[in-house]
Amino acid sequence: MTRTRALIAVTLATLVVVAAAALVPVARAADPIKLGFGMALTGGLSANGKPALLAVEIWKDDVNKKGGLLGRPVQLIYYDDQTNPSTVPGIYTKLLDVDKVDLVISGYGTNLIAPLMPIAMERKLTVMGMFGLANNEKYQYPNYFQIQPAGPDPQTSTAIGFFELAARQNPKPQTVAIVGADAEYPQNALVGARELIKRYGLKTVYDKTYPPSTVDYTPIVRAIKATNPDIVFVASYPPDSVGMLRAAHEVGLQPKIFGGGMVGLMFTTVMTSMGSMLNGVVNYDFWAPEPPFLAIPGIKEFLKEYQARAEKAGVDPLGYYLPPYSYALVQVLGQAVEATKGLDQQKIADHIRATEFNTIVGKVKFGKNGEWAKGRTLMVQYQKISGNSIDQFRGPGKKVVLYPDEFKSGNLIYPYAAALK
Amino acid sequence: MARTLPALGVGVVVVLAGVALATMRVNPYLYFAGYVILQYVVIATAWNILGGYGGYVNFGTPAFFALGAYTAVFLIRSIKAPLPVLIVAGGLVAALLGLGIGYLTLRLRGTFFSIATLALSVVLQTMIINWEYVGGSRGISVIRPSGPPFGNYVVFLFTVMLGLAVVAVLVARFIERSWIGRGLAALRDNEEAAECMGVPTLRLKLFATTISGFLLGVAGAPFPYYVTFVEPNSAFALDYAVNALAMPMIGGTTSWVGPVIGAVLLGTTQQLATVTISSELNLLIVGVVLVAFVVLAPEGILGLVRRVRGRI
Numbered sequence: 001m002t003r004t005r006a007l008i009a010v011t012l013a014t015l016v017v018v019a020a021a022a023l024v025p026v027a028r029a030a031d032p033i034k035l036g037f038g039m040a041l042t043g044g045l046s047a048n049g050k051p052a053l054l055a056v057e058i059w060k061d062d063v064n065k066k067g068g069l070l071g072r073p074v075q076l077i078y079y080d081d082q083t084n085p086s087t088v089p090g091i092y093t094k095l096l097d098v099d100k101v102d103l104v105i106s107g108y109g110t111n112l113i114a115p116l117m118p119i120a121m122e123r124k125l126t127v128m129g130m131f132g133l134a135n136n137e138k139y140q141y142p143n144y145f146q147i148q149p150a151g152p153d154p155q156t157s158t159a160i161g162f163f164e165l166a167a168r169q170n171p172k173p174q175t176v177a178i179v180g181a182d183a184e185y186p187q188n189a190l191v192g193a194r195e196l197i198k199r200y201g202l203k204t205v206y207d208k209t210y211p212p213s214t215v216d217y218t219p220i221v222r223a224i225k226a227t228n229p230d231i232v233f234v235a236s237y238p239p240d241s242v243g244m245l246r247a248a249h250e251v252g253l254q255p256k257i258f259g260g261g262m263v264g265l266m267f268t269t270v271m272t273s274m275g276s277m278l279n280g281v282v283n284y285d286f287w288a289p290e291p292p293f294l295a296i297p298g299i300k301e302f303l304k305e306y307q308a309r310a311e312k313a314g315v316d317p318l319g320y321y322l323p324p325y326s327y328a329l330v331q332v333l334g335q336a337v338e339a340t341k342g343l344d345q346q347k348i349a350d351h352i353r354a355t356e357f358n359t360i361v362g363k364v365k366f367g368k369n370g371e372w373a374k375g376r377t378l379m380v381q382y383q384k385i386s387g388n389s390i391d392q393f394r395g396p397g398k399k400v401v402l403y404p405d406e407f408k409s410g411n412l413i414y415p416y417a418a419a420l421k
Numbered sequence: 422m423a424r425t426l427p428a429l430g431v432g433v434v435v436v437l438a439g440v441a442l443a444t445m446r447v448n449p450y451l452y453f454a455g456y457v458i459l460q461y462v463v464i465a466t467a468w469n470i471l472g473g474y475g476g477y478v479n480f481g482t483p484a485f486f487a488l489g490a491y492t493a494v495f496l497i498r499s500i501k502a503p504l505p506v507l508i509v510a511g512g513l514v515a516a517l518l519g520l521g522i523g524y525l526t527l528r529l530r531g532t533f534f535s536i537a538t539l540a541l542s543v544v545l546q547t548m549i550i551n552w553e554y555v556g557g558s559r560g561i562s563v564i565r566p567s568g569p570p571f572g573n574y575v576v577f578l579f580t581v582m583l584g585l586a587v588v589a590v591l592v593a594r595f596i597e598r599s600w601i602g603r604g605l606a607a608l609r610d611n612e613e614a615a616e617c618m619g620v621p622t623l624r625l626k627l628f629a630t631t632i633s634g635f636l637l638g639v640a641g642a643p644f645p646y647y648v649t650f651v652e653p654n655s656a657f658a659l660d661y662a663v664n665a666l667a668m669p670m671i672g673g674t675t676s677w678v679g680p681v682i683g684a685v686l687l688g689t690t691q692q693l694a695t696v697t698i699s700s701e702l703n704l705l706i707v708g709v710v711l712v713a714f715v716v717l718a719p720e721g722i723l724g725l726v727r728r729v730r731g732r733i
Contacts, residue, residue: 044654079695079696080695084654084655084658084660085560085648085650085652085655086644086647086648086655086658087695088648089453089575089647089648089649090450090453090454090457090692090695090696091695091696093449093450093453093575094450094453094454094696096449097448097449097450098448098450098696111560111650111652111654111655114560114562114649114650115648115649115650117562117649117650118564118565118649138562138564139562139564181558182550182551182557182558183550183558183559184558184559184560184652187557187558187559188559211547211550212558
């Protein structure tokens, strides 16, 4: 009797185990590979976050059209981080523990990448950063890779081309005014600018910051004009970039070279609203519709697709700033997954660290702290812009690349006043 | 008073349950979401001591919260102080601010007091933006100490925040049932009459701002370790002001249970909305719910319950 019972018990137990084993999900060939991220779809950075999301979606569709990654379709899982860093820990834990994503990329911007770093490090994830400035300097986490081409020395990267161009002019400009907002990026850029001023032996005649909430920039610009500088370097966020430029035109500030680190001037809405006021401004950028960039394979197809879909989605209609890089970021990740033939985070990271990737923004090789091994922050000058039509910005000639030399597509109109004519 | 002991007992049981939950290591996301909700329990309870019991609406919640957070940042950066020290110090500094602000502004009444507290937040944020040592406008990354209890720092923070929430609620409950609470209620209804009846209104108000400030600071102190990156815009986020006000309003402002109900309901809804629908809807949800409650149930859920009971 006891034997029969024991037999029944054993049989039942076996059945339970088998049933349980059958319930455990096993990754099948058709199971999607999940890519998770938070993105600024509302809040201060959403004007860039939405185009970035669109670029990632285009990549997903492109990959899936070709049969997916490792033969599995790619699925995106993303949440709105509201441009608020305090939402990031919750979002990524949800992605990793509830949604069980296989791969993660960061949201857009330095402040939204920062809270992701400890989570990635704790779980030893490979994490791709989307436009963060020096996020990894403190952590030096080896599996972090960042797609903004600032290069190994992020702090001076914004300003170096600007001062290099100024130094090449004859006679060499002597005095410099630097100004910027009391905020994360401008402060970093100004630190870099100060270092470069020393390096190029220039004389600072004005060095001040203003609160980000400033609405009237004419007093600031007047104060700068009073010091009569040869060079004016501005590090600003979109609202103040526009404010400074308008004020410069109102007050008639005409140094020999003007611009530098003005975020936002390259945004389509700003370009069309500012129109000819942009002429002559020398500013940093990462991408321009100039021959050296348009020649890179894949970019034209991407932009065509992007511009068609952007119109429907109501986001940045040209997509010349962040979207190509967002696409390149997931391209790198996808190529690494294919090459390592799996989703092992460490293997993927090792591969990314060791490989040079071909992307739609060109060859990408990562170096120290996961930044680009060699920086590629451009200096462009807005030239011959007339009126406010969007079409003039589609092709080459309006945003001429001056620096670095290997991407040069035109010449600097110098001094600034000459470009205004 | 006689019911203080059982309440303490319940508090201890809740904390123990939290510790048990922490050791179980269920899905880590629960701890993350739970931390935020508990943080709001503390914030809403703290706000309610001044705003609900005393009737002084404080829009400066982010200032106190961020002050707690930035005190912690300062102590982490300067002496690598352990978490308990951060919490006490964050609370004390915020309490001092509460006391100071009480002295300066409590002569103002009604809307004027509220406007002054709103300004406080702006002033403090500007100061932090210009203070490089704690990150200034750039923000600062905070590295968590290694080897936390329960093996995971957020799980640890979750239990700490649970403990703080229990303490905050017990303090609020004690105030509500003591002569302090009755005094505050009197001055909420009619300050002149209360003063005439011998209620020490100024002292009570100062007490309420100080305690409220202390608890808000306490809620903010673990924040740097939770997000690991502190910058002024998120530490001084308007969400804290809106939620601190909305949660007690929705739960009911006259009792300690109100803010707890409000925080748990609204906090959970927001957490769910963030990861399901869209956080675009987040503040909208708060707004709609708040308007609905102000119009339909001005005394919150508690008032609603009372009304329904009264009818039966």
